[in-house]
Amino acid sequence: MRLLLVEDNVPLADELISTLGRQGYAVDWLADGRDAIHQGASEPYDLIVLDLGLPGIPGLEVLNKWRADGLSTPVLILTARGSWAERIEGLKAGADDYLTKPFHPEELQLRIQALLRRARGLANQPKLEAAGLHLDEGRQCVSRDGEDIQLTAAEFRLLRYFMLHPEQILSKSHLAEHLYDGENERDSNVIEVHVNHLRRKLGRAVVETRRGQGYRFGGTGG
Amino acid sequence: MRSIQRRLSLGLISVLLIIGLVLAQISLWLFEVGLQRYLESGLRNDSELLLVAIVRGPNGLQLDEHRLSPGYQRPYSGHYFRIDFDGGHWRSRSLWDLELPQPESAGLHADLELAKSKQSLLLLHNEYRKFGQKISITVAQDYTPVQASFVLVQRIGLALGLAALILILILQRVTVRRALRPLDRAREQIFQLQQGQRSQLDDEVPLELEPLVAQINHLLAHTEDSLKRSRNALGNLGHALKTPLAVLMSLAEGQKLEQHPQVRALLRGQLHQIQQRLERELNRARLSGDALPGARFDCDSELPGLFSTLRMIHGEHLELNNRVPPGRVLPWDREDILELLGNLLDNACKWADSSVSLGISLESTGYCLLVDDDGPGIPDDQREEVLGRGNRLDEQVNGHGLGLGIVKDIVESWGGRIRLLDSAMGGLQVRIDLPERTGHSSAD
Numbered sequence: 001m002r003l004l005l006v007e008d009n010v011p012l013a014d015e016l017i018s019t020l021g022r023q024g025y026a027v028d029w030l031a032d033g034r035d036a037i038h039q040g041a042s043e044p045y046d047l048i049v050l051d052l053g054l055p056g057i058p059g060l061e062v063l064n065k066w067r068a069d070g071l072s073t074p075v076l077i078l079t080a081r082g083s084w085a086e087r088i089e090g091l092k093a094g095a096d097d098y099l100t101k102p103f104h105p106e107e108l109q110l111r112i113q114a115l116l117r118r119a120r121g122l123a124n125q126p127k128l129e130a131a132g133l134h135l136d137e138g139r140q141c142v143s144r145d146g147e148d149i150q151l152t153a154a155e156f157r158l159l160r161y162f163m164l165h166p167e168q169i170l171s172k173s174h175l176a177e178h179l180y181d182g183e184n185e186r187d188s189n190v191i192e193v194h195v196n197h198l199r200r201k202l203g204r205a206v207v208e209t210r211r212g213q214g215y216r217f218g219g220t221g222g
Numbered sequence: 223m224r225s226i227q228r229r230l231s232l233g234l235i236s237v238l239l240i241i242g243l244v245l246a247q248i249s250l251w252l253f254e255v256g257l258q259r260y261l262e263s264g265l266r267n268d269s270e271l272l273l274v275a276i277v278r279g280p281n282g283l284q285l286d287e288h289r290l291s292p293g294y295q296r297p298y299s300g301h302y303f304r305i306d307f308d309g310g311h312w313r314s315r316s317l318w319d320l321e322l323p324q325p326e327s328a329g330l331h332a333d334l335e336l337a338k339s340k341q342s343l344l345l346l347h348n349e350y351r352k353f354g355q356k357i358s359i360t361v362a363q364d365y366t367p368v369q370a371s372f373v374l375v376q377r378i379g380l381a382l383g384l385a386a387l388i389l390i391l392i393l394q395r396v397t398v399r400r401a402l403r404p405l406d407r408a409r410e411q412i413f414q415l416q417q418g419q420r421s422q423l424d425d426e427v428p429l430e431l432e433p434l435v436a437q438i439n440h441l442l443a444h445t446e447d448s449l450k451r452s453r454n455a456l457g458n459l460g461h462a463l464k465t466p467l468a469v470l471m472s473l474a475e476g477q478k479l480e481q482h483p484q485v486r487a488l489l490r491g492q493l494h495q496i497q498q499r500l501e502r503e504l505n506r507a508r509l510s511g512d513a514l515p516g517a518r519f520d521c522d523s524e525l526p527g528l529f530s531t532l533r534m535i536h537g538e539h540l541e542l543n544n545r546v547p548p549g550r551v552l553p554w555d556r557e558d559i560l561e562l563l564g565n566l567l568d569n570a571c572k573w574a575d576s577s578v579s580l581g582i583s584l585e586s587t588g589y590c591l592l593v594d595d596d597g598p599g600i601p602d603d604q605r606e607e608v609l610g611r612g613n614r615l616d617e618q619v620n621g622h623g624l625g626l627g628i629v630k631d632i633v634e635s636w637g638g639r640i641r642l643l644d645s646a647m648g649g650l651q652v653r654i655d656l657p658e659r660t661g662h663s664s665a666d
Contacts (some may be wrong), residue, residue, distance in 0.1 A: 009465045015472035022477075022647050024398035050428040080461035082501075083508065084564030085557040091534055098535070102497055105475045 001116060001161060002026045002178045004025070004043070006036040006059070007051040009093045018200075019105050024140065024157040025112070026181040033057030037065050044177050045073050045181065048117055050080040052090070060093050067094035074119045076111060078103075113137055120164050130163040131206065131218030142202070149201055162207065162217035171214035226405075230398050238390060242383050250376060254440075258344065261363060262330045265346035269359045272303055273350050276357065283353065285312050298339060300364030307357045322362055332365065342366045354421040402427050408435060415442075416659050417555030418518030423640055442516055449510050453557075462502050467497060505628045509635050510555040515659075519552040519559040521582065528564060543579035552589060553659050554636065562632045566593045566652055569626065573597030573647060588638075588657040597649040605642040615649060 003020060005015045008031045020027045028043070030036045033054040040048055040062070042179070047064075052059035063075060074096040079086070082100030090098050097111050116129065128135040134143045140156045142149050150160060157179050162170070172191050179191070195207055195215060208216045269292075275289040285305070293301035294314035304322045305312045313322070323334045323345070329346045347363040404427045414420045422442060423435045435455040473479070528540065529542050552559055563580065570578040574595035581592040600608055609630060629652075631642045638656040645651035 009469070011469045012465055012472070015469055015476070019472060019476065053465075080464035081457050082460075083505075083557060084528065084531075086558040088531045088560065089562070091531045092527055096534070098531075101461075101464040102471050102493070107470045 001046045004040055004045045004048045007030045008054050028182045033062045036062050040066055048075045049072055050075050050077055063093045074115045087166050128163050130166040135163055154194050155197055166218040169210055169214050169216050227398055233317045234394055238387055246379050261344055265361045266619035269361045272359050302362045305361045307355055353659045379629045404431050421516035450629050453508055456504055456507050511556055517555040519556050521550040532567055540571055545579055545581040558632055562629055565629050570595035591654040593652045594645040594647045595649040596647040599650040
């Protein structure tokens with residue numbers, strides 16, 4: 001899952017990047033609204049966390065611009081202005097959720113999870129379920145028939161993305177784009193290695209390879 | 223304060239009455255004096271004719287009957303005389319059996335009564351000497367018809383005066399009303415201002431009212447502007463404080479403090495307190511209260527946004543019923559109402575099982591806001607506590623805590639009342655009664 005964080009306060013951004021990173025999200029960080037307009041629309045983000053009090057262009061205008069340009073990525077607004085009037089304004093501008101500062105890091109995590117699932121059309125449930133697997137995003141482990149299977153951070157990221165996009169064909173480059181932030185090198189061989197690890201832990205059939213197309217999770221074999 | 227209209231009418235009535243009465247009375251009196259003077263000359267003429275009619279006869283003095291005017295012959299004709307001389311007296315035949323009153327002094331006498339006959343007499347008494355004798359002649363004329371016509375004139379005058387007075391009053395009323403119409407309009411507009419039906423006074427007013435209206439408009443704009451500015455400043459302050467607070471909270475939960483659970487607990491507690499306090503005070507400071515008379519909240523245009531926001535926050539599984547009749551407008555600040563309803567409905571959504579409803583009705587004493595949910599409700603004995611102040615309670619009753627605190631602040635600033643009741647839907651009903659806004663809002 002690749003997120004864009006638009007936040008002008010450096011210490012808060014630092015904290016959020018490290019917290020979100022620990023939760024297996026690839027985070028790109030921008031501090032200026034003008035950059036955000038461009039980058040939010042050009043990179044394939046799964047979710048955008050947008051602060052409203054931005055230098056350059058106010059966050060609401062950035063959001064308006066995105067929505068006017070047809071960007072449908074879910075946007076979570078992060079703001080210190082928590083009055084209902086402002087909340088309504090934010091959601092009218094096209095935000096998908098609204099979190100007021102100060103917030104509990106856990107709250108942000110839960111909102112991001114819920115928003116990602118909602119964006120995929122999945123019911124709001126504590127655990128992500130697909131192809132007989134239950135993914136506990138808090139503990140970063142997967143269980144099948146009540147049996148816990150431990151995952152590394154990289155495997156967790158990959159499996160989560162698969163489980164959020166079940167039965168879809170995902171190319172290696174697509175996966176690389178959504179699993180790594182803009183600064184890390186995207187080596188499609190790394191994806192291959194992690195897919196193999198997942199197969200070893202969860203069974204060969206869980207991820208199917210479509211030659212020349214990519215991978216498909218949770219197919220008939222799962 | 224008495225109305226200008228009444229004051230003008232009263233002043234005008236009293237001035238017109240006093241001047242009218244004095245003028246009428248004086249002119250009547252002058253007229254009567256002039257008339258008496260004229261009649262006096264007639265009487266003097268009569269008495270001189272009588273004097274001429276006294277002739278020396280064989281038996282001393284004698285009255286020549288042929289020279290007397292016929293008026294003295296007919297009984298009670300209204301013309302009388304009496305002539306006194308040393309040897310006796312003569313009376314006119316017209317006196318018949320009555321006696322002419324005899325004045326002491328010479329000259330004109332009015333208002334003497336002719337006994338039994340109801341005739342009021344104007345009487346002239348003169349002393350003459352003729353043929354070496356002292357002769358006193360008294361002539362009188364019935365004054366009653368003149369007096370009667372005076373009374374008639376007086377009555378007609380009074381009636382005319384009254385009619386004139388009424389006419390003047392009506393005209394004055396019309397004029398004053400027309401002249402005061404801009405004032406009335408201004409008063410009406412101020413009322414509309416309080417009802418939230420307009421935000422500025424019309425500035426097309428007469429010259430005299432212009433400064434007043436301009437000043438009121440200026441004050442309105444100023445109040446609105448300063449409210450906006452202070453809200454903005456509060457927003458900035460909140461932003462400046464909350465962002466670092468978010469950093470600290472994130473830090474308190476982070477891995478760096480894993481080794482120091484006590485420090486983490488202390489940090490959490492303190493940060494929580496700061497957050498609660500900050501939230502409450504900032505929210506309270508944002509309230510416009512009664513400051514802005516032109517404020518209005520249009521339910522039709524604002525509520526859908528609020529409901530879709532709530533739906534987004536709480537998910538689609540809740541049924542949110544908007545039972546507000548279309549066209550309802552509340553005369554309070556938009557942001558305050560949104561804050562009030564947002565918090566109430568948010569609370570209800572947190573506790574509801576499946577549905578929440580909002581109703582706003584207009585009652586004789588003001589507005590009544592009802593928020594119902596089908597959740598577990600609150601037992602009777604705990605309701606007071608929930609509404610009570612204090613941060614500790616806010617923490618204890620999570621959900622029904624801080625939100626209701628803000629709601630209470632808002633309702634109190636409007637002089638309203640909040641009650642927790644049993645809902646027909648099975649859960650809690652929050653009932654808020656807001657008094658209608660009037661001109662003299664509470665001074666606090």
